[in-house]
Amino acid sequence: MYGFVELSERQIDYYVDMYIPMLRLEFLTLVIRQEDNKLIGVGIGLPSIAKALQKARGGGLSLQDGIICIKL
DSSP states (O other): OOOOOOOOHHHHHHHHHHHGGGOOGGGEEEEEETTTTEEEEEEEOOOOOHHHHHHHTTOSEEEETTEEEEOO
């Protein structure tokens, strides 16, 4: 990465509370360096919202904190 900004404890807690309930282990990837078994990267995927968007037919969508919220 070109640059980064460390997250505050409050920001970390916010994102953990927001995303951990959606986390599925099959979408989690850990990158481990073979030489010393050190964790050097993490990839987190989230389920697609395509089906929910189709079901909503464009209605019931709102944007809150940069997140698309679907009211079904």
